[in-house]
Amino acid sequence: MKIAFVGKGGSGKTTLSSLFIRHLAANEAHVIAVDADINQHLGAALGLDEAEAAALPAMGAHLPLIKDYLRGANPRIASAETMIKTTPPGEGSRLLRVREDNPIFAACSRTVRLDDGDVRLMATGPFTESDLGVACYHSKVGAVELCLNHLVDGPDEYVVVDMTAGSDSFASGMFTRFDMTFLVAEPTRKGVSVYRQYKEYARDFGVALKVVGNKVQGPDDLEFLRAEVGDDLLIGIGHSDWVRSMEKGRPSRFELLEADNRMALQTLQDTAEDSYGLRDWERYTRQMVHFHLKNAESWGNEKTGADLAAQVDPAFVLDERRAGAGVTAPA
Numbered sequence: 001m002k003i004a005f006v007g008k009g010g011s012g013k014t015t016l017s018s019l020f021i022r023h024l025a026a027n028e029a030h031v032i033a034v035d036a037d038i039n040q041h042l043g044a045a046l047g048l049d050e051a052e053a054a055a056l057p058a059m060g061a062h063l064p065l066i067k068d069y070l071r072g073a074n075p076r077i078a079s080a081e082t083m084i085k086t087t088p089p090g091e092g093s094r095l096l097r098v099r100e101d102n103p104i105f106a107a108c109s110r111t112v113r114l115d116d117g118d119v120r121l122m123a124t125g126p127f128t129e130s131d132l133g134v135a136c137y138h139s140k141v142g143a144v145e146l147c148l149n150h151l152v153d154g155p156d157e158y159v160v161v162d163m164t165a166g167s168d169s170f171a172s173g174m175f176t177r178f179d180m181t182f183l184v185a186e187p188t189r190k191g192v193s194v195y196r197q198y199k200e201y202a203r204d205f206g207v208a209l210k211v212v213g214n215k216v217q218g219p220d221d222l223e224f225l226r227a228e229v230g231d232d233l234l235i236g237i238g239h240s241d242w243v244r245s246m247e248k249g250r251p252s253r254f255e256l257l258e259a260d261n262r263m264a265l266q267t268l269q270d271t272a273e274d275s276y277g278l279r280d281w282e283r284y285t286r287q288m289v290h291f292h293l294k295n296a297e298s299w300g301n302e303k304t305g306a307d308l309a310a311q312v313d314p315a316f317v318l319d320e321r322r323a324g325a326g327v328t329a330p331a
Helices: 013-026 050-054 059-071 103-108 137-149 166-171 189-203 219-232 241-247 259-276 281-304 320-324
Strands: 002-006 030-036 109-114 117-123 157-163 180-185 209-214 233-237
Touching (some): 013 030, 013 109, 180 189, 219 233
Parallel strands (some): 002 157
């Protein structure tokens, strides 16, 4: 399952996504964690020290490798140079699977050892001083979108993406790539403002959205959130001494996380698993193609000098039946 964590800056989005990743690992799920935020903090939240976090490979720096590998033997894609972030797979494309080893994971991921299991961590890479004035951050997350477009994942496999803060997550079609989106909101007017934007955008694309109230101090906070977001409110999470120690660089073993917070994380997992049964691969593929054609017309054709609409394979539907090969080119 593909899970996104979104919210305004400072909402606790990265902290909650890291707790969810730890919870999944403790429950023996297979997890790929992706830091797609402009401020790269997921590695530190998962226990990496400053040097280890800084040493994470940037997916954006490996975009030529990613394109070349995913293109495979797809006859509709003339070259890796004509692939853009929305290029969909077709017959002959290589697909990605959560549990496999492949050149993309070798170059772009690192194994993070947690108390109760290991996860693969990938990161877009930070927005650096050299990017100012010459690059858009959304070009960096394009590598993530391309990989999600080619990913086949099953019910006990998770890709958890810590998205960029605020409504910037809608700058591309990546927001439609998830089975469930958890929006982290504080019980304040500013805290729910991003929810209103997200709800409006998500409605037209059938995006499953649930609100996780964070920094909830009592019944009044929950009542406020429920009045603002209605049935989209899934659960509220309050203060955690475990998190406070973790943020000071002195985490206890994850099994010592407060019982009510462990139960909240289990609610997130149960909700994610319920969303799996609603998966519609045909709609998923249609949305992928929709955003590709929009990007092709608005900038992609001009940039690549190619008709990118021709990359669409009209008979291809991405789904789990393709997980056993038959569509991938030889390595």
